[in-house]
Amino acid sequence: MKHIFLVFLFSLLLQRSMTTILTGEKMKAQDCSSYISESVIIILEHMVVMNERIKKLEGFSSEFENFKKDFTNINQISNVNLQIRLENRTAEVLSENSKITEMVQRLQTDFSLQKENLKSLEEITKEKLESQDNKLTADGANKAAEINKLSTRFDSMDTQIAGQQKKIDLLQVELNEKLKPIDGLRKFEDLTTKQMEAAIKKINVAIRTLAYMKIGSKLYYIEETEKRNWYDSRAFCLDFGGHLVSPQSQSELDALGKKLKKGENLYWTDIQDFSTEGVFISDTTGEKPKFINWRQEPDNWYNEDCVEIKFLNEWSMNDNDCYSRINFVCESQLV
Known part of the structure; x- marks a missing residue:
């Protein structure tokens, strides 16, 4: 490598000399010495550069040798690992194949x-x-x-x-x-029953005429002795062939009042507001009464839902507790 380098330097020096001669330049001894010095310097500079390149090439050569060794080692290791993996995989495949074979044999036996x-x-x-x-x-x-x-x-x-x-x-x-004779008796019995019903009806009329008193166009039964609540009074009047009194006008109430006792005596009527508070109806007709004469009433004091007759300067009406025990008046139509 060094001989090649010296030849290179000599050729470079020769080239420089030939260039000078060809240009016709004449060199003096001093100029020649200077020229040689410059050439030597140039040659030395090139030698330094070439020396560095040679060192780099030697380094590259050493690295290449190391790489070659490493590659050889890696290749050997890879081949060994690959061989081991191949052997392991082969063993696994053989094991799986054996298991599958056993399973197929069992299935064939079970199928049989x-x-x-x-x-x-x-x-x-x-x-x-x-x-x-x-x-x-x-x-x-x-x-x-x-x-x-x-x-x-x-x-x-x-x-x-x-x-x-x-x-x-x-x-x-x-x-x-x-049965023909018996049918005749039945007809006679039916006739007798009708006659008896007519007789009973006449008797009831007579009894009511005796118990009730006629005032105007109506019959009234005035209970002055026994006192009952509104419900018992209503039941009594119904059993007695009538209903609780239901005045239709002030004149009718005044005519009845002439037969009643003034003072503390109170008398039940058929008027009540059970369904809706303040909406009074006649228990007899189921409709609003045609006539009501309130005097500072009703006030619904302690849930008063039934209406009574009382005398306060004149005969008027007042609401009272339905369970209060007072007198009552029954009313019936003329027959």
């Missing part, structure tokens, strides 16, 4: 057993079906015989029933002939 069991079950089922079919055939024949017997019995019973029906018809005709 199931096939034999199915064949045996098919034979047993076939025998049972044949036995049941024979039994059903025999039962069907027996049932048909029983049905024929029952049909014969029903026909015989129909004949007997027809004969009995004829006897019943004859007995009914005979019975009707015997």
Whole structure:
């Protein structure tokens, strides 16, 4: 390498000299010395550069050798690892293949057993079906015989029933002939019942006429002795053929008031507001009363839902507790 370098320097110096000669320049001794010095400096500079390049090449050569060794080692290791992995994978495949083979053999054995069991079950089922079919055939024949017997019995019973029906018809005709006198008695009894109802009605009218007093166009029963609550008073009047008094005007109330006792005596009417507070209706008609004469009332004091008659300068109306026990007046129409 050094010899090559020296040859290179010599050729460079020769080239420089030839260039000077060709240009026709004449060199003096001093100039020649200077020229040689410059050439030597240039050569030395090139030598330094070349030396550095040589060192780099030597370094590259060393690195290449190391890389070559490393590559050889890696290649050897990779081949070993690959061989080991290949052997392990081969062992795994052989193991899986062995397991699959065993599984296939077990499945074949199970299939053979199931096939034999199915064949045996098919034979047993076939025998049972044949036995049941024979039994059903025999039962069907027996049932048909029983049905024929029952049909014969029903026909015989129909004949007997027809004969009995004829006897019943004859007995009914005979019975009707015997009941004719009784029908006459029934007609007489019905006539007597109607007469009795008419008589009872007349008696009731007479009793009511005696108990009730006629005031204007109506009959009134005034209870001055016994005191009852509104509900008991209402029930009493209904049982007595009337209803609680229901005045239709002030003149009618005044005419009734002439027969009532003034003072502390109070008398129930048929007016109440059970359904809606403050909406008063007549218990007799179920509608709003045609006439109400309030005096500073109603005030619904302690839930007062029933209306009474009282005297306060004149006969007027007041609401009161329905369970208060006071007198009452029953009203009835003339018959």
